[in-house]
Amino acid sequence: MIDQPTVARIFDVAEITEVISDFVTLKKRGVNYLGLCPFHNEKTPSFTVSPAKGIYKCFGCGKGGNSVNFIMEHEHLDYVGALKYLAKKYHIEVVERELSPEQEKQKNDRESMMIVNSFAQKSFSMNLLQHKQGMAIGMSYLRERGFRDDIIKKFQLGFCLEEWDAFSKQAINSGYKKEYLVKTGLSIDKENRLLDRFRGRVIFPIHGIAGRVIAFGGRILKTDVKTAKYLNSPESEVYHKSRILYGIYQAKKSIVQNDKCFLVEGYTDVLSLHQAGIENVVASSGTALTPDQIRLIKRFTNHVTIIYDGDAAGIKASLRGIDLVLEQEVNVKVLLLPEGEDPDSFSRTMGASDLMQYIEQNESDFIVFKTNLLLKEAEDDPVKRANLILDIVRSIAIIPDAIVRSVYVKECSAILNVDERILYTEINKIIHKKKEEAWKRNQRGDTNRINESAKLAENSGFLRAANDCDLEERALVRILLNFGKEVLFRQKNEEGTETHVLVGDFIVAELKNDELESVNPLYQMVFDQFGANTGNKQFNAKTFFRDHANEKVSQLAADILSEPYQLSGIWTRNESYVETEEMKLKDIVPKLVNEYKGKKVHLLIKEVLAEMQKAQESGNPDRLMELMKQKMVLDSIKNAISKELGNRTIL
Incomplete structure (x- = not known):
């Protein structure tokens, strides 16, 4: 952690117009500055910077905050990373809190592993570009796939020589410790001898969100060996495959600008789409999509299009990924490529504009996609059709937003020719069951309560x-x-x-x-x-x-x-009118507090009336009498508040 005096000093010196001017051309307009928003495409400037308030605000996309928030958003750094960025800019020495011996070792281990990975990337890239074996095998493969030099350089592709321990020997001779070569998975310790994990493979470095190499993927080129075609680094202190997406570092800026992310399966799919001019693309690298990966995308956009190739079996196995995306409140569409095509092969057949046009014309809503896919299996079998409907309903029930759910219910009803009321009944059963399970977990003191609170804050x-x-x-x-x-x-x-x-x-x-x-x-x-x-x-x-x-x-x-420093419609409704807040604080503040209390009482009365209705229907006179007494008390409070407000009606 950075100590508080250093944080305060960073905020003091990081003048917001100076920070933002590094990335946005600002023009003075009155007391503020105006420019084109860096977070979404716009032709008319709506991005405003206020030096007096120390904030920025885009009235187009709604983003806003202080100097640190801007760096976090623009450079995709966490809070501490943004503070360090500004500290470096203003030559402020960052003093971090003293770590325990265990924390210090963990920090040093992580940094050492990152340094080893960086060395490995440079070594592999050098092999590809300058070593005879790398050029003859690795570069030939990449050329055969049609990849240009700029794409090879952009993604820092490389080649690991075919010798058993060529890289490990080079690393040891360069002063890198065996411990970190093994921890990163670059080397395998076998009978006290280091062997290269990726020998004879084309290397695809995997970058973290900040651009540092955290792991590697390797593709074998020989066809006569009994080993996996692709091999990834093992899990480590710096690499958790379920939390990262291949290409996220190279794609993040384009994802923000286009407010959309394309999700594909493999490394070469990402490379080919970049080469075709589509840069807002990432890959799950052949692993099943995880909630952490979806949340990573959500940091940059709420719109995802999943691109599948023509393999029907693979598509069906991947449908769970769509449900995960929906659960994270992300808008998801699906694009099914022609049979026999994958994003890599298909992107090489057309230019960027034609490819984008094809995507826009052929991507479909997940309900349409999933229903059509499963309907082919169900055919005229009533049991299979019923199971299909339940499958679709379970997907819709996952969606947290009730309005979005209602839209999908209407769409599903039309496609499947099923009454909306039946769909709502099934959805409500699922939602009720989930709430019941959540309540039981909370009763047991489940730690999910903490996670739910955090989720509420995030949303x-x-x-x-x-x-x-x-x-x-x-x-x-x-x-x-x-x-x-x-x-x-x-x-x-x-x-x-x-x-x-x-x-x-x-x-x-x-x-x-x-x-x-x-x-x-x-x-x-x-x-x-x-x-x-x-x-x-x-x-x-x-x-x-x-x-x-x-x-x-x-x-x-x-x-x-x-x-603006003026009251919203809360003070102009019901034909009441006041001037600016500052002039009328004595009138405004007590009225606003009473208005708030009145609204809370009004909501309590609604709840009591609903409970009274239930008590009456169930024939429970004692409960009904108790609730009537509660309502009388609430009515008296409401009347007292109304008097304070000058007999204004509480809505």
Whole structure:
């Protein structure tokens, strides 16, 4: 970890226009700067940088944040990596917290393995380009496949000589330790002798997200040997095959620009599509698709097209990958190539524009694809057809978003000629069963509760739509950030001394006293952390949340700080009107808090009424009487709040 004084210094010196100007041409417009957004294609500038607020905001794609967020997004680094990037730019020495001996060894081991991998990549590339054997065997194969020099260089392809230990000897003689050659899987320790794992193979280096080589894939060229055609590095401290995708480093910028990712199977598929001009492509390298790999793609886009070749058996085995993509709330389409073709062979038959046109015209929605594929098997067999419908229903039930589910239900109903109500009944059964299982896990104290909370924080955008109080809570957060330290009113204590009540103190106290919590963990985090700093005179809510270590919190702060300093429709509906927030804080803040309380009471009343209906239908008079009493209490609270609001109707 980087110590806090260093982090603070980095934020102080990393002037946002200076940081962003390294990547975007900015032109001054009033007090702000304007440029073309680097995160999506646009012709009219909508990317705004505010030096005064220290934030950027694109009003086209919605991305925003501070200097560190920009580097994280643009360079695809984590929080610490972005801090180190800026520290290097401004010549700031990074002082990291002292690690335990075990942590220090692990860190050193990882770095040593990365260095060994880097050496191996350079050695293999040199073999391919300059060694007689590499040129005669490796380069001949690549030329036969039609790969150009720029693609070979871009992906740092190489060749491992056919001798049993040529690379291992070279590495040892160059000063690299046997321990790290074995740990990376480059060498195999057999009877105290090092042997080259990839001997006689064309080498495909596998790059991590930051561009460093973390592993290798090797293809054997001989046809008369009893060994796997492709061989990958084994799992290690630096390489976890389920968490990485081949080509992600070379593709990430194009994926962001096109807001789309093509997913293929093999190394040469990626190379061929790049050579054809399509760069937003990655491969699962022959392994089954994993949730971690999908989440990796989701860092750059929510749109994936899976490209399958004409092998029907392979396609059916890969259908689970589609369900995994849906589960991660990613929009998925499928492209089935003509029989006998794969992305490698097919991309060499046409140019980039023709290929893109073919993809756009032939990619299909997963429901259409999966249904048509399975219908061929079912034919007129009613049992197989019923199983097909259940299979499709299970896929739809995986989708978290109810609106997206409803669209797919309608589509599935039309294709299969099945009543929508029947599909919804089956889907609801599956969802109910999953919720029941989740509840049982939670009752047992399952650690999944922690993971679910983290998932909620990551999907705050989805929560806004599901949060009935989002309008009021967002307004409260905005006032805390912009006016939390302003004086709301003055009051006298028991000794008769006049004290100031600040806006933030009032809001936090009101929420705490009535035990009001948001279903949106980001809003709640702002309320909690503001409350924890109410007595801190040095606390500045704007910079604290803008520069927050949690990327989602700083994004939220940037979004809110980029909004105008005026009230939203919450204060203009019902023909009420106020001027700017700053001028009317004394009126606005108590009204907003009461509006929020009123909304919460209104939602509780709705819940009680629903429970009363159930109690009446089930013939439970005792429960009904208890609920009627609860409603009377809530009605009295609602009336009291309405009086405070000047008899405004609470919606």
